[in-house]
Amino acid sequence: MTDGERASLGDPFFELVLARGRFPGTAAELLAVLNDSNGAPEGVPEQMVFVVAEAGQIPFNSASARLPRSVRYVVTRGRPASGPTVLVSTRPPATDPTAFLQVAGWDGRNKVFHFYERAGDAWLWEGSSWHAFDDAARGKGPFDSHVNGTLVMKELRLPWLHWNSTAQEIPLESFPPDHPVRTDPLFAARESADILERRVVRPAVQRWTRARLDRLLGAPGGVAAPRELLRHLLAATSVNIVSSEERSRGSKPEFGLPATFFFDVESIVNQLALDISGLGQAFQVRRPDYESAVAALGLVLKHSDAGFQQAGDAFFAWPVSERAFEDCVVVGELTRRGILSPGFALGLLMVDAWNPTDSAARESLLQYVPAGTTPAGQIEAETRRNINNAAAGLPPEAPERIAADYLTLDEGAMRTRAAAELDAFVAKVRARLATSQGVLDFMRVADWRRRAFRKRRIAEFGLTLPFSNIDENAPPLAVTRDAEVVER
Incomplete structure (x- = not known):
């Protein structure tokens, strides 16, 4: 990316991590880098962890021993005044350098989400919310699921079918004895999906929709x-x-x-x-x-x-x-x-x-x-x-x-x-x-x-x-x- 292209990125993940020459290789390293700025005005110290797993309610036994548990974390970071503005998606354990690591960051200056992904030792900027509607990018990369350029939580209503929530807890008994969630601090810190719905996803969809329509409807x-x-x-x-x-x-x-x-x-x-x-x-x-x-x-x-x-x-x-x-x-x-x-x-x-x-x-x-x-x-x-x-x-x-x-x-x-x-x-x-x-x-x-x-x-x-x-x-x-x- 050119200097000008990098300067256009105004979300907290870019400004607190990549713009400072930090290229974390794991989710644990990424969260630690963000922690370094917790005391600064631009920091995002408030953290919440949510867990989704399609096999999260299937007991572990001989019949299900080969079943991938498909556990994913959504970790949000933000400040009280602005709410979550950095969202990290990964799988356990948080220290695994081979686990997928994706980030969506809300850019309050440009009023878009930016989407990033770690690829080996590098970090890729995969586009902003607007690229979801670009014929060259639509349906590709992050926009195969984020088709409208905003956050996606497929099971958005009670009982949040596959999420850990007030309706159902994802129990440790669903996992093999050696599964990393049994000792992973992020899994232990999991919160209910209703918080993700109410405080994160619905407000994010509404915020981006308003910003998108402001621009589309205001075109001269x-x-x-x-x-x-x-x-x-x-x-x-x-x-x-x-x-x-x-x-x-x-x-x-x-x-x-x-x-x-x-x-x-x-x-x-x-x-x-x-x-x-x-x-x-x-x-x-x-x-x-x-x-x-x-x-x-x-x-x-x-x-x-x-x-x-x-x-x-x-x-x-x-x-x-x-x-x-x-x-x-x-x-x-x-x-x-x-x-x-x-x-x-x-x-x-x-x-x-x-x-x-x-x-x-x-x-x-x-x-x-x-x-x-x-x-x-x-x-x-x-x-x-x-x-x-x-x-x-x-x-x-x-x-x-x-x-x-x-x-x-x-x-x-x-x-x-x-x-x-x-x-x-x-x-x-x-x-x-x-x-x-x-x-x-x-x-x-x-x-x-x-x-x-x-x-x-x-x-x-x-x-x-x-x-x-x-x-x-x-x-x-x-x-x-x-x-x-x-x-x-």
Whole structure:
């Protein structure tokens, strides 16, 4: 890198470590270098440690002896006034010079994350948040998982499926007697994943999204790629993983399923504030129906290379993908800034609302968003006009017609209609969940979404989600507005 390029890096990791000629070879050495500046105004003395492991709840025994435990640490450093601004990702032990060592640092001056990785004796700068949207870098290096240039915590909600948390501790009994976590101080200092969610990841996503939109929407010539911006509304750029709060092997005769499995609660309810009376009760399933569906689909946790199989669902029931939090935050920010009216966003989200992820119908509307540079205040108007023009003469079930019919309503009427449709859908879902066939059908949908997840780059570990007896390349499934399950 040139002197000018290095001077543009303003995050604490670069300034406290690399800029001072320090090139730590292990996580322990890196944390020690940061400790040297703890008393300085620019130091980042506050440290938290979080642990995730897909095999963290599988007891160590002869059957699981060859199973890699896939333990990763996330170590955060920061100051009380600014929160965590350095995030270190590595595996135990912290003294291992062969362990991967990656850093994300928040640059408050340039309002971006910088991503770094140790490679042998060298440290590589792998780009900033903006490179996630650069065609030459998108999907490569750190941006194969950090697709929106910000922090990623796949299991972002209670019960934080594979994380050490208040919902489940990762016990030492899950590890071989000689595993390094048994003596590693970082593992002993592990904290609950809810802290990582609340204090680190969610604020980081919101902070970067605001900074990104400040720049995109403030460009004097207009928004350069409005279609890519509205992709967050109409598609799923990424996903998070959510599950029931109930254990898959438990005694409760009934338990609730995650509401985001059925529709985009985060965007529609939390961001756009639509009141849906039917959400007052959980989506309950009877345990015998759930267990019958698990058996019928042959759910199993498996690691083929280790010759490991464990019959049944994941540790918590019904793990499945949901719309990524970073997509939903963009939707909320665009409406709060007046770039999109809440009614416009809601109207488009109601197209195929019963399929919150991987909806070809909703994503097809992207073609009507302006592709070239467009003034921010005209993006909605041009998109509306394009959808309305395309809808003329199309059948009622066409995505364009559904969207156009919604967009003809004023916001009050639109909210009333959307709430009524979702209330009716929720009632039909509950009726189907009261039957064993309905539970099986919805679990087939969950399995399809797991298969779709495994085709994404963020699917790094075989034990993340259970496999079924359905072929990985079987046709995709969809849910209808009547809560029926059909092939696409």
